[in-house]
Amino acid sequence: MFDKLGMYLQFPFVRYALIVGVLIAICSSLLGVTLVLKRFSFIGDGLSHVAFGAMAIAAVLNLTNEMLLVLPITVISAVLLLRTGQNARIKSDAAIAMISVGALAFGYLIMNLFSTSSNLSGDVCSTLFGSTSILTLNQKEVWLCVGLSIAVVVIFILFYNKIFAVTFDENFSKATGTNANGYNLLIAIIIAVIIVLAMNLVGSLLISALVIFPALSAMRLFRNFKSVTICSAVLSVICAFSGIIISILAGTPVGSTIVAVDVIAFAVCYVAGIISGGVRK
Amino acid sequence: MALLTIQNLSLGYDSRAIVKNLNFSVNTGDYLCIVGENGSGKTTHMKTLLHLQEPVSGQILIGDGLKKNEIGYLPQQTIVQKDFPASVREIVLSGCQGRCGLRPFYSKEEKHLAEENMERMGIKELRNRCYRELSGGQQQRVLLARALCATRKVLLLDEPVSGLDPKVTAEMYALINDLNHEGITVIMISHDIAAAVRYASHILHIGNAVFYGTRNEYLESDAGKFFLMQQKGGEA
Numbered sequence: 223m224f225d226k227l228g229m230y231l232q233f234p235f236v237r238y239a240l241i242v243g244v245l246i247a248i249c250s251s252l253l254g255v256t257l258v259l260k261r262f263s264f265i266g267d268g269l270s271h272v273a274f275g276a277m278a279i280a281a282v283l284n285l286t287n288e289m290l291l292v293l294p295i296t297v298i299s300a301v302l303l304l305r306t307g308q309n310a311r312i313k314s315d316a317a318i319a320m321i322s323v324g325a326l327a328f329g330y331l332i333m334n335l336f337s338t339s340s341n342l343s344g345d346v347c348s349t350l351f352g353s354t355s356i357l358t359l360n361q362k363e364v365w366l367c368v369g370l371s372i373a374v375v376v377i378f379i380l381f382y383n384k385i386f387a388v389t390f391d392e393n394f395s396k397a398t399g400t401n402a403n404g405y406n407l408l409i410a411i412i413i414a415v416i417i418v419l420a421m422n423l424v425g426s427l428l429i430s431a432l433v434i435f436p437a438l439s440a441m442r443l444f445r446n447f448k449s450v451t452i453c454s455a456v457l458s459v460i461c462a463f464s465g466i467i468i469s470i471l472a473g474t475p476v477g478s479t480i481v482a483v484d485v486i487a488f489a490v491c492y493v494a495g496i497i498s499g500g501v502r503k
Numbered sequence: 504m505a506l507l508t509i510q511n512l513s514l515g516y517d518s519r520a521i522v523k524n525l526n527f528s529v530n531t532g533d534y535l536c537i538v539g540e541n542g543s544g545k546t547t548h549m550k551t552l553l554h555l556q557e558p559v560s561g562q563i564l565i566g567d568g569l570k571k572n573e574i575g576y577l578p579q580q581t582i583v584q585k586d587f588p589a590s591v592r593e594i595v596l597s598g599c600q601g602r603c604g605l606r607p608f609y610s611k612e613e614k615h616l617a618e619e620n621m622e623r624m625g626i627k628e629l630r631n632r633c634y635r636e637l638s639g640g641q642q643q644r645v646l647l648a649r650a651l652c653a654t655r656k657v658l659l660l661d662e663p664v665s666g667l668d669p670k671v672t673a674e675m676y677a678l679i680n681d682l683n684h685e686g687i688t689v690i691m692i693s694h695d696i697a698a699a700v701r702y703a704s705h706i707l708h709i710g711n712a713v714f715y716g717t718r719n720e721y722l723e724s725d726a727g728k729f730f731l732m733q734q735k736g737g738e739a
């Protein structure tokens with residue numbers, strides 16, 4: 223088995239996949255805690271569908287670098303969604319559902335009408351579930367992904383304390399002179415970037431899983447923000463790494479395999495949380 | 504000019520006014536107590552002062568060069584997400600956020616300040632505990648410590664002693680009084696009218712009748728007499 227793995231690792235595309243997979247896993251888990259706690263997890267879902275729509279347009283326009291279109295559209299949507307979320311809490315759910323389902327439908331429609339590809343359902347499937355695209359990355363995409371990932375991690379570390387303050391108690395932050403709206407905007411933009419990045423790895427349908435599962439698992443084990451954040455990043459990396467290896471060895475689809483590993487990790491953490499909680503009491 | 508000048512202020516929700524035509528000013532060093540029945544709009548008033556919600560009409564003018572990051576605030580209710588993983592220390596330290604500005608990390612002095620305020624509120628042993636696993640009174644003390652971290656000129660407190668036992672309540676009042684003597688302006692919402700008339704320099708009564716004046720004026724006024732009597736009756 224290790225021989226087989228060694229052989230695969232000689233292929234650059236396998237190495238690229240592992241690098242990109244690990245980076246995306248770190249990024250997506252970092253903000254997961256905030257998203258879950260702010261009840262923004264549905265935004266991740268909505269945005270991934272927007273990104274899917276944008277991807278479809280990019281594919282039809284035959285853009286060589288899809289990211290140039292997908293990234294700005296997703297960022298703008300994130301900002302807009304967050305705006306409506308602030309103004310009217312109840313309406314925002316409906317707005318997100320509208321945008322996300324609409325984008326999904328239009329994306330599929332556009333692909334159907336204009337696509338020149340002979341294997342349409344295969345294309346759609348891989349955009350939704352990311353079945354192969356991570357194994358077809360070229361060097362340029364890898365570098366873009368590395369750059370964006372580093373930017374996300376650095377920004378997250380620099381703004382960690384502010385993100386915590388705004389997530390824990392937005393009103394207190396606003397009242398005492400922290401620019402809560404500004405940081406909410408920042409959070410939205412980072413989320414958008416992460417989602418676009420993660421589309422390559424697991425496809426747009428499974429992104430929410432990648433963002434939310436490590437955070438939920440870590441919250442089972444730890445009771446303070448810093449430990450939860452670090453733990454979810456570590457868990458996410460382990461799951462993504464082993465998921466990619468398993469999928470290569472077993473020939474399963476990458477995205478679904480990673481998410482399946484994440485689910486198993488959550489189950490383990492859930493049980494561990496119950497046991498350690500029982501011991502503590 | 505006064506620290507805060509409230510002009511013809513009406514406040515409420517969705518442009519429906521609960522309290523109308525408030526006019527008063529708060530000077531640096533004042534100790535203002537806001538009293539009134541449940542649901543009379545005290546919390547709403549404080550939120551409006553903090554610009555957490557828009558006034559229905561009227562103005563709040565800020566003087567004496569007061570900046571937002573010099574204000575400490577204790578909310579009446581902090582709705583914390585059920586599963587929020589946050590330790591006591593992390594929360595108290597987040598009170599220093601306003602002092603940081605754009606600086607990403609807390610300085611040594613700020614960490615020290617957080618320790619000091621945890622000590623003051625007697626929650627030092629709880630520092631690594633998870634906030635949501637604490638009792639109501641303990642949580643209140645954590646949020647008070649956070650408010651103290653944020654306070655540099657003004658401290659706004661919405662029912663600070665609710666959920667505290669008598670001993671801590673007495674310590675709390677003494678602490679707020681000390682802060683006031685150090686020059687911190689205090690605006691406090693209180694149910695405890697006896698404490699309000701003992702410590703406050705000014706009283707704002709919100710309710711059917713609105714009253715604003717010094718402590719002594721309040722004791723002489725009809726609203727004050729009635730309210731004091733009512734509370735005594737309620738306690739007996």
Ligand SMILES: Nc1ncnc2c1ncn2[C@@H]1O[C@H](COP(=O)(O)OP(=O)(O)O)[C@@H](O)[C@H]1O
Nearest residue numbers: 516517521539540541542543544545546547548
């Ligand atoms: N978010 C809200 N939307 C509409 N009305 C509200 C809201 N919050 C409070 N109220 C109403 O405003 C009135 C004043 O509430 P509040 O300021 O909390 O009173 P107090 O703090 O004096 O007990 C109450 O009648 C309450 O029902």
Ligand SMILES: [Mg+2]
Nearest residue numbers: 545546547579
């Ligand atoms: Mg109230």
